[in-house]
Amino acid sequence: REVLIRGSVKGTQVTPDISVFYSNKFYYTGDSTSNKWNKVYGVWTNSLRYGFYLVYDVNDYPTEDDLKKMIEDESTIYYYVLFTPAEYSLDLPAITTYDEQTYFASNAADVKPRMIARCKVSKALDYIREGLIGYYTGRGRSNTDENKNILPDLSGNGNDLENKNFAYTPESGYGDGYIQYDGVDDFSMLPTDKNFKSGVKTQMFVFSDNSMNPETANIYNGGIVVEKYFVILNNQINANADYEQVYLNGTDVKTTGFNINGSTEINTIVISKIKYTEEFNKNFNISTILNAAIYCLKQRVHDVLLYDRILTEEEIQHNYKVSCQYNGEDINGKAEETTASGENGFIIYNSLPGIFKELTVYGKSIQDGTPTPENPIPINSVGDTPLIITISNGTETQQINFGDIKLSSVGTVYDELVFDNSIGKWKVIQRIGVLDNIPEMGTLFKDATYTDKQLFRFQFKTSAPENFCATGQTLSNIFITATGSAMDKQPLNSCWSQYARENVHYIYFNVPLEYDTVEKAISYLGENYEIHYPLYSPIETELDFESPKTFSGEVTVTTNQETVHPYMTARIAVGEKLTLPADPLAIYIAGKQTTGDNTFKDYSGNGNDIPLFNIAHSAESGFFQGALHLDGVDDTGRLPLESFNPAITAETSFFLSGKVNEIGIKYFSYLRTKDSVSTALSRLSPANTGDFIAYYPLALTGNPDVNLLNTYRLTYNNNNMLDQLLSPANKTYYNLAGFLQGESQVELGRLDYRYLIIYPRNLTKEEQEIVLKYIKQGIYEL
Secondary structure, eight states: EEEEOOOOOOOOOOOOTTTTTOOOOOOEEEESSSEEEEEEESEEEEEGGGOEEOOOOOTOSSSHHHHHHHHHHTTOEEEBBBBSSSOOOOOOOOOOOOOOOOOOOOOSSSSOOHHHOOOOSSOOOOOOOEEEEEEETTTTTOOTOTTTTTTTTTTTSOOOEEEEOOOBTTTTTTTTEEEEEEESSOEEEEOOTTOOOOOEEEEEEEEEEOOOTTTOOSSSEEEEEEEEEEETTTEETTTOOOSSSSTTTTTEOOOTTOOOOOOOSEEEEEOOTTTGGGOOOOOOESSTTTTTTTGGEEEEEEEOOOOOOEEEEEHHHHHHHHHHHHHOOHHHHHHHEEEEEEESSEEEEOOOOOEEEEEEEEEOEESOOOOOSSOOOOOOOTTSSSSEEEEESSSSSEOOOOOOOOOOOOEEOOEOOOOOEEEEEEEEEEEEEEOOOOOHHEEEEEEEOOSOOOEEEEOOOTTTTTGOOSOOOOOSSSSEEEEESSSGSEEEEEEEEEEEEETTEEEEEEEEEOOOHHHHHHOOOOOSOEEEEEEEEEEEEEEEOOOOOOOEEEEEEEEEEESSOEEEEEEESSSSSSOOOOOSSSSEEEEOOOTTTEEEEEETSOOEEEESSSSSOOSSSEEEEEEEESSSSEEEEEEEEESSSSSSOOTTTEEEEEOOOOOOOOOEEEEEOOHHHHHHEEEEEEEOEEEEEEEEEETTOOBBBBBBTTTTOEEEOOSOOOHHHHGGOOOOEEEEEEEEEEEEEOOEEEEEEEEEEEEESOHHHHHHHHHHHHHTOOOOOO
């Protein structure tokens, strides 16, 4: 049945145009000349001023009341075009742009809006003009243009194309910034009486929504055919095709080819050919070849550019950038995930606006001095001052205040504050407990009497398992840390925790002989004691704080912590991931390694792992929280020069970063023979303590300052005996700290390594800048 529905639109008039009248429940059949009966529940109208017609199944709605209920139900929606546009002002923040590069993006997922902007820039981007002999675009065109049958050549050479068989509808004609070819018979052609006088050597196509009938073969995106084919066939080009160049979205894919069939994204393709070039000057088509409808392909074409020369790689990448700016790009698809880390913060380069994928703050506790009950030494931890994380790109800033959350550590066990975007929540993972109230938390027993001390044992209440301890080190404001569970062998006034068996957890501490009862021992502790210990089971608690944001451009992440700087790591999305310059000799990243590792691993693939010696695998000696800590007593790592592959030569250069913790006759990154057989040497000598990032070629002379942070002078010493130093007869070692004298390492320094990156060549200024950014960001996954 068909019924006419009349009414009036509240608020404004409708337009006479009925080409865009839609409903969420009814199929739009078109005007009255269409076959409106081919789909039940259709709507059509010649003018909404007089209402619209509804076609429906009378068996479903046999009475007028049934029909009215369905039509007038609030869930039934009709979309129509207003006769007069309605404009509204919005009170929203101004949109800002940033230095170098700015991304504009929406969070639309299912229906992506086209976005257009006008911006002020230091230099406007445009396609390469040299050698451009044909330039065609759908931007700025509409189906009502007087010259809609002509696709004008914007290169200025007069090589206009003719549009054939277009209906000039949304399915066949001009769209919003593109030309829609219907895949039936639409194509554009160079008139047969015209030709490109200098010949076409490079074609650039910007396509989207490419699709083909799987039963159809030999359909063409476009190109030129004159005996030989200079075309794109079936949305693809095979590997190693007979082209000088094949690029997809700025990347060289000549050896792999590509296939974009079914792709809805905007793709920029460049093909160049040097054979038979003189013949390719006529018979150019878009969406077919040979001016034939049987080869037509359904696609959207945004831009087409033709050149009479081969473009350089830099020009191709430039044109791809221009295409992205003119025609848009899927930023989500272009985003790359990268990592960042640092002590008390880091910098993110090429950041995109959004939310951190992960952000973690690691607990840390420090103590300056040797504690006793008479002279307690406070334990300082992350969060003693309420922790505030600040994220900023200089224009936009976010601060997250975590209030009274404290993040501690004991040995290599630490609390964590974690944001996980997969669940959109912060949580704190507590791994450190605090014994500060013996009567409330358990029972104290006298355990043993030794010749020089009394041993007391605290047992946790079985009713409070969340406080139970694991076996391991403790940290106290009145006791020193024992190094093992054999307390008779531990010094006076030391402390240790032990998991004995299920529901039996102890903390041991020893006191002077005269404190031989529980009452005396408690009086010895005083009233303000603290013993920090590792929990038997971590306690996880969800937190209600706002998600950490990323912004466009260069973003800094910092905290307000001054006494204890927390180590932090993150995963984030960036527009372009930083990668190290090609062909490194060795890459050492402490943040990729874990406590217990006995080598400084080479991640370059060259196998130059550096063995470590005398490492205690503690927070002060070994890998911990993003650094390789050398204790300055006997810790080092070394590798004979003859073991490096490729070999270290006079052209080799070093990039390293970390922290110097003491100075004196203490050197690092040290090249020297064993036992001072030769005086030839190369080493770094710090004038002060603190963070450093250093770069130096091995052949550098004159004892220069190589600390790129300029925080203090870090001198590179090379005594101009490089030939002797690098000679195999010299048996030189590369030492992380000090050098080998007999069986001992001398001139050791207490320092932390974060990065050590070695190149077989002197890096250019541009390459140095890349490595410097890489280290400042603290990337820990290649």
